[in-house]
Amino acid sequence: KAGVTQTPRYLIKTRGQQVTLSCSPISGHRSVSWYQQTPGQGLQFLFEYFSETQRNKGNFPGRFSGRQFSNSRSEMNVSTLELGDSALYLCASSFPPSGGNPRDTQYFGPGTRLTVL
Amino acid sequence: GNSVTQMEGPVTLSEEAFLTINCTYTATGYPSLFWYVQYPGEGLQLLLKATKADDKGSNKGFEATYRKETTSFHLEKGSVQVSDSAVYFCALLNNAGNMLTFGGGTRLMVKP
Numbered sequence A: 001k002a003g004v005t006q007t008p009r010y011l012i013k014t015r016g017q018q019v020t021l022s023c024s025p026i027s028g029h030r031s032v033s034w035y036q037q038t039p040g041q042g043l044q045f046l047f048e049y050f051s052e053t054q055r056n057k058g059n060f061p062g063r064f065s066g067r068q069f070s071n072s073r074s075e076m077n078v079s080t081l082e083l084g085d086s087a088l089y090l091c092a093s094s095f096p097p098s099g100g101n102p103r104d105t106q107y108f109g110p111g112t113r114l115t116v117l
Numbered sequence B: 001g002n003s004v005t006q007m008e009g010p011v012t013l014s015e016e017a018f019l020t021i022n023c024t025y026t027a028t029g030y031p032s033l034f035w036y037v038q039y040p041g042e043g044l045q046l047l048l049k050a051t052k053a054d055d056k057g058s059n060k061g062f063e064a065t066y067r068k069e070t071t072s073f074h075l076e077k078g079s080v081q082v083s084d085s086a087v088y089f090c091a092l093l094n095n096a097g098n099m100l101t102f103g104g105g106t107r108l109m110v111k112p
Helices: none
Strands: A005-007 A010-013 A019-024 A031-038 A042-050 A053-057 A064-068 A074-078 A087-094 A112-116 B003-006 B011-014 B019-021 B023-026 B032-038 B044-050 B056-059 B062-065 B075-077 B086-093 B100-102 B106-111
Touching: A005 A087, A010 A019, A019 A087, A019 A112, A031 A074, A042 A064, A042 A074, A042 B100, A053 A064, A074 A087, B003 B086, B003 B100, B011 B019, B019 B106, B023 B032, B023 B086, B032 B062, B044 B062
Parallel strands: A010 A112, B011 B106
Antiparallel strands: A005 A019, A019 A074, A031 A042, A031 A087, A042 A053, A064 A074, A087 A112, B003 B023, B019 B075, B032 B044, B032 B086, B044 B056, B056 B062, B062 B075, B086 B100, B086 B106
């Protein structure tokens, strides 16, 4: 079974621009989560989508948004980019979650490396 | 809120040495616990997991036991290899099953 795929793998943008990242989950997985990884802040949760609905959101400004499509693919968008948005953005997918169920395991993609100049 | 604390690195070991990376957590309820590994330039790979107290997760010679009494999930390996050099993250899954909280990561360097 193919793993989580993310496109593009690398992006270079300038301040003020916007960017869209894409994530395709493992076939059959309906939950998609996004995380930001930076050297200073580590791994931080952005948001999670299930059946096209955002169910949970981390503590990020409104410039960060996302959506999920009916085929479970997800996109995240960052508008008005700032230097501090440079990071590795990781997407993870899981089977429909229920608390404590082993199927909750989140499987990660390779990430998109965003550099803001 | 939930939090995970793991020992800071880097941890430098010789090949075949014993490895322990400490991880403690704070959470409500009974979260599932995970260890992920990240190799340079890659995403996170699931190493092992445990979903309830006293469970032992194991994979590729790594082990970790879910200790609710000490709120810990320490990672161990009896004999490390150079190929184990990577960054290791301890994480817990919230009760809703839709958000991971990560520790800061521990870089392991294994020298031949």
